[in-house]
Amino acid sequence: MDEYHLSKAGSVFKLKYKGRYFCFASAHQVESANYDYDQLCLLNYDTNNLLTSNRVVFAERLVDGSSNYDCLLFDFTESVSGGRLAKLGWYEPDQFFNDSQTRKPLLACAIGYPSFRNEIDYVKNCYGASPNIVWGEETKTAMSDRLAFTPTPQIEFDPIGMSGGPVFGITQESDRLFLFFAGILTNATRSKFNFFPLRRIRHLLDHRQ
Template sequence: MSKDQSTRNILDRIVGTSVSFNGLLIPASALTSTLSRYVDNLVVWNDHQTYKVSLVGSAVLVRFSAHYFLLCTNHQLRGCRMEDVSLLGRDGQQLVTSSGVRHFNDESNPHYRDLAAFEFTEPCQEHPDLKERFFDFREVPPAALNTDIICAVVAGFPSKDQKYELEEKNHIGRLKRIILCELEQASYNPALLCLRTNSPLDFDPDGMSGGSAFVVQVVGREVRAYFAGVVVTGGRDRFHIIKAGDIKRFLSGLVQARSAP
């Protein structure tokens, strides 16, 4: 079965159905574009006259408890200065840096330590137009039978797909990949969610780390979509995801620490 046919088969299951997503009803025709809009390039500022920025993979933007965070993985940041992690403006000209970085500290699972959050709350107050790029993270997916899970939507920016033309054109061409997946029961680490692609990818997924994952599932008589987590590793036929529940626990700790006297 071709990739296009697999996509059509999944969407056929919900055609004519609106998907509930954070209190809104999303038509099936707009589902993948809606669920993939909260991923962005992970951009690092360079102190260089020509090569002003580096693209080091993908990142997820979330709003949690009135705070704005950029989520990514630590392994994407090797060799980078944390204070130089930035958001690139829609016009491709403006760079906005974060107001601090926090790391997940859980010695029981090394994959949790690969999660990093950069806070953009203060920059979002100064640049209100940034806020619309952040997903309002309210709840995690409820437990469900495999038969109730329709699909997952993974999105990110593979490195080889990005046009990095700073020397001659002072231009960055950004290309987002959106991949439909199914839940895979087997995983090398039970703490991570494993998603299997509907067919092997025909592109190099390097750079998808830090990308977003959303799940579409049946809850009662409704079809609902939820934030499922952040891509931590990936290949041509599957992705492993840091689960939304662990991310929520991580962010809750950050917010509580910020509000502590």
């Protein structure tokens, strides 16, 4: 069995969809860190065991003919069904999940772990457990097949490492506000957060083999 050093890098999003349990990560963060696909793992907080996925879905150029699917899908269904990972903590599709287009949000927010604070302290035997949350307003993107928002106020830290984390939007129906899942963060700077839209994520999930 190969031996790996334990490290924390990048962000992921855990989703339960049609009875299966998936973890999203951006392809570029896996490739840039030179990880093997069997190195991504989730922690069982009750047992302190680390579990890897039982398969990875490679979507580039396969789902809709495009080559910019900066998104990987890790399937943890076997670990959850077998009781090795908890069934709690997986996001379940909201009432807007099947919309044909991502709704225009009143506000957007991204959740993830920037690299500057996403480290394991082996001296104190701990790590930063809380992610950063960045709020902003919708803006245009220069990237194809992406949506974007501008952080408000502008952030002072480098958001590198937040890729793979979820992006949510707030919408209003009548006199009520709703939070909805909008996509996966893929490219972020201090002035603009670009993300992979929900409609393409749903396409990936529905066309997995």
